[in-house]
Amino acid sequence: MSRYYTRDVVQVADGVPLDWDRPVAHLRPVRKNLREFRFEVHEAFTDGGRIATRFTIHARMRKGGPVSTRVHMFAEFTPDGLLRRAEQLTRAVAPTEPETGE
Numbered sequence: 001m002s003r004y005y006t007r008d009v010v011q012v013a014d015g016v017p018l019d020w021d022r023p024v025a026h027l028r029p030v031r032k033n034l035r036e037f038r039f040e041v042h043e044a045f046t047d048g049g050r051i052a053t054r055f056t057i058h059a060r061m062r063k064g065g066p067v068s069t070r071v072h073m074f075a076e077f078t079p080d081g082l083l084r085r086a087e088q089l090t091r092a093v094a095p096t097e098p099e100t101g102e
Helices: 021-033
Strands: 005-013 016-018 034-047 050-061 065-077 083-093
Touching (some): 005 021, 021 034
Parallel strands (some): 005 083
Antiparallel strands (some): 005 016, 034 050
């Protein structure tokens, strides 16, 4: 995590604030169950150290098969590229659901 996030990162995902410890706890079991993944970026706009983006995470899990999650995110980065703050909305989509330009 320290390669990508500031130690005081604040991430708000679907209204739930996540500090450093919550993503770490979430990522450990995901890494054990994850077989492969890819990000499909639909749009991204930057302004200095800020980004607004819409993307889909496609993943294949050891248990449960393929999953896809659409993400709308506004984020702020430090000058050296670490994520400092992010607000995101997510929703599960069918793994084969096409991009609709929403």
